[in-house]
Amino acid sequence: MMKTCWNRARYALMAFMLLGLSGCDWVLFNSKGAVGIAQRDLIIICVALMLIVVIPAIVMSIVFAWRYRASNQKAKYTPNWTHSTKIEVVVWGVPLIIVCILAFIVWKSTHELDPYKPLESTVEPLNVEVIATDWKWVFVYPDQGIATVNQLKFPANRPLAFSITSNSTMNTFFIPQLGGQIYAMAGMRTQLHLIADETGEFRGMSGNYSGLGFSQMHFMATALTDVEFDAWVDEVRESDKTLDMTSFEQLAQPTRHYYPITYFGSVEPQLFKKVIDQFIGVGANTTPAPALDAEPSQTTKE
Numbered sequence: 249m250m251k252t253c254w255n256r257a258r259y260a261l262m263a264f265m266l267l268g269l270s271g272c273d274w275v276l277f278n279s280k281g282a283v284g285i286a287q288r289d290l291i292i293i294c295v296a297l298m299l300i301v302v303i304p305a306i307v308m309s310i311v312f313a314w315r316y317r318a319s320n321q322k323a324k325y326t327p328n329w330t331h332s333t334k335i336e337v338v339v340w341g342v343p344l345i346i347v348c349i350l351a352f353i354v355w356k357s358t359h360e361l362d363p364y365k366p367l368e369s370t371v372e373p374l375n376v377e378v379i380a381t382d383w384k385w386v387f388v389y390p391d392q393g394i395a396t397v398n399q400l401k402f403p404a405n406r407p408l409a410f411s412i413t414s415n416s417t418m419n420t421f422f423i424p425q426l427g428g429q430i431y432a433m434a435g436m437r438t439q440l441h442l443i444a445d446e447t448g449e450f451r452g453m454s455g456n457y458s459g460l461g462f463s464q465m466h467f468m469a470t471a472l473t474d475v476e477f478d479a480w481v482d483e484v485r486e487s488d489k490t491l492d493m494t495s496f497e498q499l500a501q502p503t504r505h506y507y508p509i510t511y512f513g514s515v516e517p518q519l520f521k522k523v524i525d526q527f528i529g530v531g532a533n534t535t536p537a538p539a540l541d542a543e544p545s546q547t548t549k550e
Contacts, residue, residue, distance in 0.1 A: 275424045275451070280471075281444050283361060284427030290357050297346050363430050363440045366409065373407035373441070376400070377520040380412075380419040380432040380454065382502035383461030388491070388515055394484040395491045395519075397499065397510040401480050404447045404471040410440040413524050415500045420455040423469050429455055435527030444471035461504040487513035493522055 277292075279285045316323050359365075366373065377388040388395045402408055412421050414432040422429040426442045432454075444450070453466045472480065489495070491512035496519065499510075516522075 279425055279427060280446055280448060280450060281426040281442055282367070283442050284425055285445075286357070286361055287427045290353070290361075293353060294350060297350060300346060301343055361427075363428050363438075365441065367407040367441050367443055369407045369443070371406045373409040374402050375409050375411070376402070378410050378412040378421055378432065379496075379520065379523055380414040380416070380421070380458075380465075381500040382416045382459060383454075383465040384499075384503060384507040385421075385452070385454075385465065385467050386491075386496070386499065388520055389481075390515070390520070392481050392485075393515055394481060395512040395515045396484065398467040398507055399509045400452060400467055400469040401472055401477060402444070402469070403474050403477045404444045406443065406474075408440075408442045408444075410442070411520060412438045412440060413520065415496075415523055416502075417458040418456060419458050419465070421452075422455040423450050423452040425450040426469070431456070435524055437524060447471045447473060459502070461502065464504070464506040466506075484511045485513045487511040490514045490516070491519065492516035493519065496523070 277288055279288045314320075375389070375391055377390060379386040379388065385398055385400075386395060387397075387400050410421065412430060412432045413436060414434045416434060418434070419432045420429050421432050421440065423442065426444055428440050428442055430438050430440045432438065448471055450469045450471070451466065452469045454462065458465070489510070489512045491499070491514070493516060495512075
């Protein structure tokens, strides 16, 4: 009776688990940019190579357990068996070959997919300066003289050259369908080059836990046609808001809830650099500590 109940419960549990997996988002395998496609292929190739060892190991563990079970009287009993050259060659040789292949693939792709490496294109890249704050994303378009909060729009089939920093805690700038993920750190400038091969909307986020409002630190990256992008730039320029250092400091105040999309029709020149520069020298000890073997200064009067 118990065995029958367990069999029924097991199948119900398996069905429940599969139902849960139906909500998974395979966004990394639905890449829409050259960089994302290359990274997707790299993941598939590496996993496939490792499965060459994993799958036979799983199959053999099941086969051996079944073949050499206690009730199988036909199994050959060899208590004095100690060594097999053929088995040693397979067990050590195949993984060694796979590791060498993986090392070459990773070395090659590391250079080809270097986030700091500009993408080859006949089209001039679009420069976007990204500033992570608590907890929202600020996008500055220095060539267009505009800025937005929690909204990133750009032309499809045009390289994107991101300059990334943080005004506070460390985050990671990540658009899964376009590929790449790189840290945003205070007082530092990191770079990332991406491209969208088609128009569409792609979810962006921070992949690094950074505080109470982290879960609301997301944005929508939208690839447009050139005409649509120019029209959007004109729309943003109609805003009477200006993003200077004073307004940025107010904007950068921590917000735990999702910050609404905001447009700034003009931006203070070199704002991105000023955000980085405010952290230069912070924490530096301007008064050198005395040497350990130095004599203490005489401050008392005789």
